[in-house]
Amino acid sequence: MSTPALLTMLLAQGTVTFFTIYFLIKVLRSPTPSEETENP
Amino acid sequence: MSNNQESWGSRLGLILAMAGNAVGLGNFLRFPVQAIQNGGGAFIIPYLVCFLLMGIPLLWVEWATGRFGGKKGNHSTPFILHELDPGRAIWKYIGVFGIFTNIAVAAYYCYLESWTLNYVWMFIQGSFNGMGQEGVADYFGSYISLSGSSTAIYFWLLCLFLNTYILSRGLSGGVEKAAKVGMPMLLLFGLFLAYKGITLKGGEFGAILDGTVGLNYLWTPNFDTIWNTKVWLAAAGQIFFTLSVGMGSIQCYAAYVRSKQDIALNAMSAGWMNEFVEVVLGSSILIPIAIGYLGVDRVVELTQSGGLGLGFKTLPYLFTQWGPLMGAVAGICWFGLLFFAGITSSLAMGTPVMAFLRDEFGWKRGPSAWTFGLIILILGAPTVFFFNEGVFDEYDYWAGTVSLVVFAFFEVILFAWVFGMDRGWKEINEGADMRIPVFFRWVIQYVTPVILLAVLLASIPDILSKIQNPGNVYIVGARLLLLTLYAGIGYAVYVAYRRRVTNGGKAIHNK
Numbered sequence: 001m002s003t004p005a006l007l008t009m010l011l012a013q014g015t016v017t018f019f020t021i022y023f024l025i026k027v028l029r030s031p032t033p034s035e036e037t038e039n040p
Numbered sequence: 041m042s043n044n045q046e047s048w049g050s051r052l053g054l055i056l057a058m059a060g061n062a063v064g065l066g067n068f069l070r071f072p073v074q075a076i077q078n079g080g081g082a083f084i085i086p087y088l089v090c091f092l093l094m095g096i097p098l099l100w101v102e103w104a105t106g107r108f109g110g111k112k113g114n115h116s117t118p119f120i121l122h123e124l125d126p127g128r129a130i131w132k133y134i135g136v137f138g139i140f141t142n143i144a145v146a147a148y149y150c151y152l153e154s155w156t157l158n159y160v161w162m163f164i165q166g167s168f169n170g171m172g173q174e175g176v177a178d179y180f181g182s183y184i185s186l187s188g189s190s191t192a193i194y195f196w197l198l199c200l201f202l203n204t205y206i207l208s209r210g211l212s213g214g215v216e217k218a219a220k221v222g223m224p225m226l227l228l229f230g231l232f233l234a235y236k237g238i239t240l241k242g243g244e245f246g247a248i249l250d251g252t253v254g255l256n257y258l259w260t261p262n263f264d265t266i267w268n269t270k271v272w273l274a275a276a277g278q279i280f281f282t283l284s285v286g287m288g289s290i291q292c293y294a295a296y297v298r299s300k301q302d303i304a305l306n307a308m309s310a311g312w313m314n315e316f317v318e319v320v321l322g323s324s325i326l327i328p329i330a331i332g333y334l335g336v337d338r339v340v341e342l343t344q345s346g347g348l349g350l351g352f353k354t355l356p357y358l359f360t361q362w363g364p365l366m367g368a369v370a371g372i373c374w375f376g377l378l379f380f381a382g383i384t385s386s387l388a389m390g391t392p393v394m395a396f397l398r399d400e401f402g403w404k405r406g407p408s409a410w411t412f413g414l415i416i417l418i419l420g421a422p423t424v425f426f427f428n429e430g431v432f433d434e435y436d437y438w439a440g441t442v443s444l445v446v447f448a449f450f451e452v453i454l455f456a457w458v459f460g461m462d463r464g465w466k467e468i469n470e471g472a473d474m475r476i477p478v479f480f481r482w483v484i485q486y487v488t489p490v491i492l493l494a495v496l497l498a499s500i501p502d503i504l505s506k507i508q509n510p511g512n513v514y515i516v517g518a519r520l521l522l523l524t525l526y527a528g529i530g531y532a533v534y535v536a537y538r539r540r541v542t543n544g545g546k547a548i549h550n551k
Contacts, residue, residue, distance in 0.1 A: 004081070012081070016316050020309075
């Protein structure tokens with residue numbers, strides 16, 4: 001692969017993978033809300 | 041007594057269902073083709089900018105309006121939008137888009153989904169082995185033209201049944217369970233095929249080039265293209281399709297979120313999960329494998345009409361080159377992942393329709409699911425029987441393209457300018473498990489509406505040209521059918537509103 005293609009791919013896929021994992025971990029670490037706040 | 045007491049079983053289930061709603065066949069078939077047609081690697085710049093300035097804001101707006109409507113017992117867009125501005129009658133009729141689009145898209149999408157199921161079956165049976173490239177392409181042609189066989193109809197009916205049955209099991213017992221199985225399977229199949237695509241070696245199993253040649257072609261940036269307006273419109277369009285915004289299904293799912301539960305982080309997690317599937321997996325399968333076997337010029341030629349042909353006519357033959365066992369595994373994985381991508385989206389299309397019937401007319405879960413199935417059967421039949429006459433594409437254009445932009449534009453105006461950005465921002469941030477940058481408040485209020493207006497205005501010449509040149513009588517018929525559908529839902533909303541007036545402004549299920 002050419003350097004520009006490789007850099008673009010790594011940058012794009014790296015950014016997307018980072019944010020996907022970052023937000024997923026944040027969700028898994030967040031506390032579960034109470035059952036009293038059920039929507040009707 | 042309430043007849044619509046559905047809720048999500050778990051937070052992860054909700055996120056997987058929302059991500060499943062967004063992840064569709066377009067992630068694997070549309071995105072890579074859009075990228076190679078719009079500047080290769082440089083396409084990712086307008087694409088991510090549109091995701092940041094239009095996609096993420098719309099996700100928050102739709103999640104917030106959904107949860108807000110849910111607090112008042114509304115789970116479909118006509119009355120969710122009405123709740124944001126109860127003084128004006130117009131919003132509930134604009135909210136009709138949120139039911140219309142889901143029905144019309146599901147009508148042709150279930151047929152597309154059924155193709156993937158048939159191809160999985162073909163690979164299990166080993167039917168493609170020894171068929172040759174032309175034989176595989178011809179199979180697709182005869183399959184969709186229904187010539188000499190009713191297989192396409194049986195698989196379509198099976199797919200409709202599967203969707204309806206899962207919907208009839210409810211939100212946590214059906215949709216959420218399907219997402220919890222479908223999404224991990226999709227990721228697993230996708231990772232396996234991406235690995236096969238990237239490590240494809242020229243000279244082995246009939247491949248003429250390495251998989252990295254295809255990756256190189258897809259990701260080589262042509263920066264001149266980012267000054268081209270058409271490339272930005274293509275990027276904005278891709279963000280729309282991939283996130284399933286402007287459909288009304290996100291609002292419906294979010295309406296079942298608990299009133300103080302986070303939506304900001306959930307929306308981010310589901311949205312970025314979709315981006316992972318599209319940018320990482322979607323770019324590593326179709327194009328690297330196709331170029332590895334056919335070369336750049338042939339693939340560019342084949343993708344002129346989109347990625348559907350490449351995915352269904354060409355890839356099955358290429359998989360058979362990997363031997364009977366590996367070919368079958370790859371084929372099952374490819375069409376299996378497309379099936380899971382499809383069904384998790386079509387289930388999301390059924391939910392708003394069921395929610396409307398249950399909220400406004402007090403229907404039970406089962407009858408409302410089977411009614412949805414019947415509507416899809418009736419409305420989908422022309423796309424099956426008159427596919428080659430352009431009915432399928434016509435549904436896709438009006439319901440799956442134009443309606444999304446129109447609805448998204450009006451909903452963001454309603455949220456930011458009528459409901460008001462102060463209340464809107466408070467609603468998005470209520471119960472948030474993340475700090476949202478204030479920058480997005482201004483983006484939602486000013487930037488997103490301007491981008492949507494630009495996309496809408498840019499589409500007008502194409503819309504006018506389509507109206508003036510319908511093509512054939514089947515297309516005119518399809519348009520009349522879609523117009524009748526919109527009018528019919530509009531009338532149902534009117535009837536529901538009259539019933540609410542006699543019920544003290546509340547939905548029937550809240551009586």
